[in-house]
Amino acid sequence: MSATIHRDRLMDDISDVPVLAVNNLAVSYRNGNDVQRVVYDVSLRVKPGEVVAIVGESGSGKTTTAQAIIGLLAENGKLDAGVIRLNGTDIAAWSQRQLDTVRGCKISLIPQDPTGSLNPVKTIGEQVAEILQIHRYGSREAIDTRVIELLTRVGLSQPELRASQYPHELSGGMRQRVLIAIAVALRPALIIADEPTSALDVTVQRRILDLIDELRNEYGTAVLLVTHDLGVASDRANHVVVMKAGRIQEQGPTQQILTSPKSEYTRQLLADAPSLRKAKYHSRSRSRPEVDGDDVIVVDNLLQDFPLGGRRRESFRAVDGISFRVRRGSTHAIVGESGSGKTTTARSIVGFQKPTAGRILVDGTDITTLRGETLRQFRRRIQLVYQNPFGSLDPLQTVFHIIEEPLLNFDPLPREERARRVQHILDRVGLPQAVLTRKPHALSGGQRQRVAIARALILNPQVLVLDEAVSALDVTVQAQILGLLDELQRALGLTYLFISHDLAVVRQISDTVSVLHNGRQVDGGTVEEVFSRPVSSYTRELIDAIPGQLSPVHV
Amino acid sequence: MTSLNSTGRSMVRTDAAVIASVSSTLRRTRERAFISSATHLLRMLRHIPVGLVLAWLVIGVAVLWALIPDLFTSYSATIGVARQQLRAPSAEHWFGTDALGRDLYARIVYGAGNSLTGAFVAVGVGLIVGTALGLVAGSARSRVDGAIMRSVDVLLSIPQLLLSLSIVILLGFGTVNAAIAVGITSIASFARLARSEVVRVRSSDYVEAAFGSGGTFGRVLMRHVLPNSLTSVIGLAALQFGSAILAISTLGFLGYGAPPPTPEWGLLIAEGRNYIARAWWLTTVPGIILILVVLSANRISESFSRSRS
Secondary structure, three states: OOHHHHHHHHHHHOOOOOOEEEEEEEEEEEEEEEEEEEEEEEEEEOOOOOOOEOOOOOOOOHHHHHHHHOOOOOOOEEEEEEEEEEEEEEOOOHHHHHHHHHOOOOOOEOOOOOOOOOOOOOHHHHHHHHHHHHHHOOOOOHHHHHHHHHHHHOOOHHHHHOOOOOHHHHOOOHHHHHHHHHHHHHOOOEEEOOOOOOOOOOOHHHHHHHHHHHHHHOOOEEEEEOOHHHHHHHHHHOEEEEEOOEEHHHEEEHHHHOOOOOOHHHHHHHHHHHHHOOOOOOHHHOOOOOOOEEEEEEEEEEEEEEEEEEOOEEEEEEEEEEEEEOOOEEEEEEEEOOOOHOEEEEEEHOOOOOOOEEEEOOEEHHHHHHOOOOHHHOOOOEEOOOOOOOOOEEEEEHHHHHHHHHHOOOOOHHHHHHHHOOOHHHHHOOOOOHHHHHOOOOHHHHHHHHHHHHHHHOOOEEEEEOOOOOOOHHHHHHHHHHHHHHHHHHHHHEEEEEEEEEEHHHHHHHOOEEEEEEEEEEEEEEHHHHHOOOHHHHHHHHHHOOOOOOOOOOO | OOOHHHHHHHHHHHHHHHHHHHHHHHHHHHHHHHHHHHHHHHHHHOOOHHHHHHHHHHHHHHHHHHHOOOOOOOOOOOOOOOOOOOOOOOOOOOOOOOOOOEHHHHHHHHHHHHHHHHHHHHHHHHHHHHHHHHHHHHHHHHHHHHHHHHHHHHHHHHHHHHHHHHHHHHOOOOOOHHHHHHHHHHHHHHHHHHHHHHHHHOOHHHHHHHHOOOOHHHHHHHHHHHHHHHHHHHHHHHHHHHHHHHHHHHHHOOOOOOOOOOHHHHHHHHHHHHOOOOOOOHHHHHHHHHHHHHHHHHHHHHHHHHHHH
């Protein structure tokens, strides 16, 4: 709640001269002879000390807008029209050399990808010092002191040590802190943060956003926050700009956008954002009669070691004694941050790797004992849907062949029967028959994920393992796929094992949940129990980190 | 009745007016469409890579020479014309004649068959054997991989010419044997490339998904791994085509290929060597033709790999 209070207090002493005023901005990309307009007529303003969030799906033009403002459009990008006023000066027509004088000191950028944005062969200290040298901050000693000061300020432990380290020695969250240190080094009037936390785990995300908030309060810097997550925007921004297909759909104070959205699209976004929605599907799972009640998946004390190589035959324990049971026809979620062992667990259950120890029963069969032909036959009963629908479909096959393939692997069926089943399953996942002859590259992300689900379902499995199956999709598409999964579960009596890092989604669709941390299970039980009375402090931290909780919708 | 008629007539009139205006707009849109398609055509013409077109032309002509040589020349490739020895290029003999009075143009045209067939055989041997080895090595991993790739390393460590000479000596002289020898020397590079591609494809999600949906090892290999690894291997094949022609000609030049009087490009250059002071065309013209074909093959292979990326 503290952030809300800060925000309100700040609102009062915000002056009227905007730090940034963008008027009628239009940007296009040239591709060979094709000129494609991607941003149309965008106008927005950012007042001193204010946080303005640009929210939109992939392809909405939000990042292009941000890049155009700071003069960092891709080579083939062109500013067609518009005025960009920084503190009243129009910088739209400035050359790169002119822009160099304001970039870093008046306006700075926190990039999205903390791994790719730091030079791997320079130390952290050198990289923070670089911006100070470019803008002639002072003598070498002054710069060195300032670097340590900055690294301390962004909350890095042992700043002297960090300054002498290289990027690969730091975690993702630490690297993002370094990038923030670089961005605030000269106390700019405006920071553009382009999806600053999308690549990070939720708990880290919250700490980073808190840090940006603190620095903003301390220095009075304005922030233009580009994000796809309406939850993040609602927590952190004073003003929200909603973009779709290169145009502004709606803008206004956060409170107003969230409580009384005017455009249809904003309403859709609000309805689909899992973090802003309290368990919509949840009521159905409670009201659904308990099905026969046998456990279709039983995982008992699962252990998984990976050899690290090297001479001493060391090994890394990825999964350390996990046990859970999943009832037939229900959804069990495995939640954790990166490196928690959730994907390893899923792969063991599907039979892609042999556990070091422990027992996995799927529909009464102990799959740890299966090998060769029996394992192949077992695969009919359990299927996996991958996170990335761009990598999980063979680019050379047509949709028909992709969906048909599993049928060819088992009892031979006549061609007509296979075609009939493919068409039937395609209807089930809500795709038109016309896509059958297309190749995956001609489909959107959501359509591809539907194809992947169709391929998984054509063998009539009992269990579907969804490994971050909706994480790579935009919120509206994500909501559609979640709706589809729910419908399929009810129609076919499927059991889902849902692997995710996103607690908001898990809360929405799961019946039971296991929380993993560093390969250990720290919490487990029904979603209600775990979310309302978490046993471990880690789970509590995860739940608190779900964005969208500070927003006025829930206050 | 009359009123009905008049309304009917007025309706007809308006219909005609509508049709007239519609047809005029149609004509206009058609004109506009024509103009836009014309500009489109112009734009496409401007983007045609001239080098690539020329390359295809050169290869096309060479292939036609190989397939239907008698359409291109009326002279014989092996029987000389009396009293016409060592004539310089002229309207009668485009590329001149050699010491036995044979028309050089005819010998080059007929020689294309030998040289191109040789190159096809060589590339075929390298492509099939090399890709098979790479496929097995890349998908089996562990010991099989080690064994195959180390023997490939042995192949790579022997200089190509030395290797192909030794193989020809083992197999016996002749065009096909020389081609096989050249093919064997290219197995190593095909195997290495195929293996790296297979390893990349093998670790992709769709291959794992294929195993996950009950695919057997062989089927997944044939259905997913092989087709997805082939694109760059095909690019290498086009590149190897050029160097195979060169290598076969080298063997021909050294006397390890086709025996005389067979018209073969390498052999032609070798035979012309003795007359280089008096008849420059005997070495120069086949040399230029050879260079053109090899360069064209390289250009085409480059266009393959460019379109892939």
